[in-house]
Amino acid sequence: MKNTILRIENVSKIYGETEVLKDISLEVKEGDNVVLIGPSGTGKSTLLRCINQLTSINSGRIWLDDEEITAPGVNHDQVRQHIGMVFQDFLLFNHLTALDNVMVGPVRVLGMDKEKAREHAMYELKRVGLEDRAGHYPGQLSGGQKQRVAIARALAMDPRIMLFDEPTSALDPELIGEVLEVMEKLAKEGMTMVVVTHEMGFAREVADKIVFMEKGLVVEEGAPKDIFYKPKFERTREFLWKITELYGDHDDDDDDEEDED
Amino acid sequence: MADFLAFFGKYLPVLLEGTLITLKLTAIGLGLGFVIGLPVAVARVYGGKWIGGFANAYISLFRGTPALVQLFVIYFGLPDIGLTLSRLTAAYLALGLNSAAYQAEYFRGAIQAIGSGQMKAARAIGMTRIQAVRYIILPQALRLVIPAWSNEPISLLKTSAIAFLISVPDLMTEAKYVASKTYNPISSYLAAAVVYLVLSFIVNGVMSWVEKTSAIPGLKLGSTRS
Numbered sequence: 001m002k003n004t005i006l007r008i009e010n011v012s013k014i015y016g017e018t019e020v021l022k023d024i025s026l027e028v029k030e031g032d033n034v035v036l037i038g039p040s041g042t043g044k045s046t047l048l049r050c051i052n053q054l055t056s057i058n059s060g061r062i063w064l065d066d067e068e069i070t071a072p073g074v075n076h077d078q079v080r081q082h083i084g085m086v087f088q089d090f091l092l093f094n095h096l097t098a099l100d101n102v103m104v105g106p107v108r109v110l111g112m113d114k115e116k117a118r119e120h121a122m123y124e125l126k127r128v129g130l131e132d133r134a135g136h137y138p139g140q141l142s143g144g145q146k147q148r149v150a151i152a153r154a155l156a157m158d159p160r161i162m163l164f165d166e167p168t169s170a171l172d173p174e175l176i177g178e179v180l181e182v183m184e185k186l187a188k189e190g191m192t193m194v195v196v197t198h199e200m201g202f203a204r205e206v207a208d209k210i211v212f213m214e215k216g217l218v219v220e221e222g223a224p225k226d227i228f229y230k231p232k233f234e235r236t237r238e239f240l241w242k243i244t245e246l247y248g249d250h251d252d253d254d255d256d257e258e259d260e261d
Numbered sequence: 262m263a264d265f266l267a268f269f270g271k272y273l274p275v276l277l278e279g280t281l282i283t284l285k286l287t288a289i290g291l292g293l294g295f296v297i298g299l300p301v302a303v304a305r306v307y308g309g310k311w312i313g314g315f316a317n318a319y320i321s322l323f324r325g326t327p328a329l330v331q332l333f334v335i336y337f338g339l340p341d342i343g344l345t346l347s348r349l350t351a352a353y354l355a356l357g358l359n360s361a362a363y364q365a366e367y368f369r370g371a372i373q374a375i376g377s378g379q380m381k382a383a384r385a386i387g388m389t390r391i392q393a394v395r396y397i398i399l400p401q402a403l404r405l406v407i408p409a410w411s412n413e414p415i416s417l418l419k420t421s422a423i424a425f426l427i428s429v430p431d432l433m434t435e436a437k438y439v440a441s442k443t444y445n446p447i448s449s450y451l452a453a454a455v456v457y458l459v460l461s462f463i464v465n466g467v468m469s470w471v472e473k474t475s476a477i478p479g480l481k482l483g484s485t486r487s
């Protein structure tokens with residue numbers, strides 16, 4: 001029986017008059033890779049921001065490990081140290097080299113010794129295949145490289161869970177693969193992940209659980225094979241059909257070749 | 262022209278004594294303005310309703326009234342409440358407080374141009390707001406602000422001439438002294454103008470150099486997103 005890392009219970013979020021999240025409940029077990037799919041404006045990204053408390057919730061409760069992080073008096077800055085977040089638009093610190101981007105968290109937030117932090121950061125850069133870009137500034141990196149540095153930056157905090165908010169949506173098509181590869185590798189290494197993405201190939205092959213959301217609600221959740229091949233709801237089937245047509249099916253041949261190397 | 266050059270050569274040593282005071286007024290005013298202006302800008306952007314409102318009020322007050330009025334209030338007004346300052350101290354303070362308001366506006370613009378994304382990313386790795394401002398926002402904002410902020414040393418250099426009106430022996434005061442001594446106001450004030458102009462050019466050169474050496478590799482000016 002795997003431990004539960006993240007538990008979301010009846011979470012609601014209201015912006016003005018719009019209820020963006022309606023009574024969402026979700027459980028993520030240790031080592032699980034949960035992929036959130038659904039139309040834009042459905043609240044998937046909002047849900048991620050609520051998990052790491054960048055956005056406050058209106059009702060409901062969220063637990064990380066056994067601590068209720070939505071309880072009053074909880075230090076949100078400390079909670080965020082344990083939750084890695086990767087953004088759609090990378091958001092690397094522009095004035096810092098790749099290495100310093102990865103080091104700054106351990107040094108400034110955890111108070112780690114600089115030498116030790118440097119070693120640790122180099123290890124994380126290696127993990128995303130960018131040790132040779134350590135001295136480059138964000139402005140000197142490609143989009144895919146930026147996103148991999150952003151992943152290394154989050155990993156350097158040794159998070160309990162990683163949240164990915166459409167990590168490949170801002171990338172040129174030819175750069176998507178390198179980021180997905182890194183994410184797949186992390187998943188295989190046992191990292192607990194929640195991923196919002198439109199990459200259905202990734203969802204089908206890497207996810208342990210797929211959650212289909214629409215209009216602030218969880219419509220359906222289940223194993224990839226169930227969601228993709230025998231969805232319970234017509235709406236799920238419709239969405240999957242549309243999105244595979246729009247983004248291409250990542251199960252076809254040329255993609256397999258890429259996976260093999 | 263030859264007359265003026267001869268005049269300029271003759272009285273330059275006198276004017277240079279005043280120039281030194283003018284430079285001191287500008288440098289200290291600028292430094293004080295930086296030390297006060299930066300926190301005011303941070304308070305204005307991140308301070309919320311009350312602290313931000315207070316910072317805003319400060320900026321409005323000091324940008325909305327003439328520097329000369331501020332100087333007179335400080336030098337002639339403060340003694341009424343028991344605070345008597347020397348001429349020079351009053352001038353430093355007035356220029357510093359005035360410059361702080363302008364500098365705060367430059368800094369605010371730069372901080373806001375950095376965008377909320379950098380703050381979001383800093384918070385996401387567990388930084389507090391203060392850490393994010395200190396380690397992520399300000400290092401970028403202080404580079405971004407340089408072209409706009411470059412106006413301030415030159416502007417303050419010229420504003421510092423108001424110290425003349427409380428008889429601080431600055432460049433302007435010395436020019437006036439030379440004018441009354443030689444009965445040649447045109448050449449005297451023209452000589453002062455030349456000195457101000459040369460100082461402005463020097464300041465400009467220094468700022469361009471700072472801008473170049475502090476640029477972030479690979480980051481194009483005006484594009485702050487990664």
